[in-house]
Amino acid sequence: MNAMDPQSATRARIADAAEALFRQIGYQKTSVADIAKACAMSPANVYRFFPSKSAINEAITQRLLNTIGNELEAIAAGKGGAGERLRATAAHLYRRDVELFFAEKRMHDMVGAAMTEHWGVIEGFIARVLAIWEGLLREGMAAGEFRSLDPTGIAMTFKQCLLLWTHPILLADCLGRGQTPEELGTQQQAALDLMLAGIAKN
Template sequence: MSKTELNSGSVRGPVDHDVRVQIVAAATEHFSLYGYEKTTVSDLAKAIGFSKAYIYKFFESKQAIGESICANCLSQIEADVRAAVSEAEHPPEQLRRMFKSIVEASLRLFSQDRKLYEIATSAATERWQAALAYEGRIRELLQDILQAGRQSGDFERKTPLDETVMAIYLVLRPYINPLLLQHGFDYIDEAPAQLSSLVLRSLSP
């Protein structure tokens, strides 16, 4: 499809979506090579073959592009975590799998593509909406597991649920937040099992 066709006022909706996907894909590749902080929208426009003004039709800033990339990465981590949790039948094992999968998925992001990891770091530092939404969904998943465990009798019910969710989330946070993850590599192998065991003992009825 030519740029003339893409700029036509008669084509909206799905075509706009396709262009956004194309820009995000190209930006992901570009950021992987050159890094997020060192890349400008002008650099992206030149690499993609669009004008800077045309890119601004779809994204209001470089951060908006970064947010889309960040959301894609975090969605993959979340999908991995949910898949791991769904493989377990009982809440205690679901919680163990949640700890293990979050650490493994976050570590993959750090080790496989350090340039894209810079975007995750910016998202955590500047509290981008994509990062906040991801953290919120992780807390919701944790709450679902805790509620199921209380209903099954595996977990205690005296502590207010929201307090328990936040306490366990804070235990997980060093492996969710990329700014903190890089400081915990010395304990990355044993941390999930030991932390989840400690949490599960605290949840005993």
């Protein structure tokens, strides 16, 4: 693995420091001056690498979503039937959302800001998830596990039906009303049972 060039290494160090502060005190309460202090540099130097705190948030969000995307692709490429792996990717995505954005509640503001200010990053991740699911659906259809359907349309339907377990704002609302992550996880499995049964080849 090649070492990062100095500029990329500094950008990564700034993002690391900012992410740690977002987790400790929250996105809204963290200033560029705080990030600069944590990096032992001046705010002006931070601005040489990122034009704003929002841009730092974009880089962190992109990094987090890339990590999750890589995990989902690894699950999709694993063993088992297509339906089993589709179910596993959906369950993993839900668990990661809870772990990253709600077990550490201060990260929720960061995600909300990213959804408002950097929709392109979020949209790119959604497209990646849809591509994973479409690939699994095509595989399942070719193997005779699923009926012959439009895999692109069915992947989008899965995404819409599973929105409750993947959208940070909807998820936060459910968890804020007293439902536990375990209860929501059980409900997601029931929804997946229904959806997979609907496309299974009889």
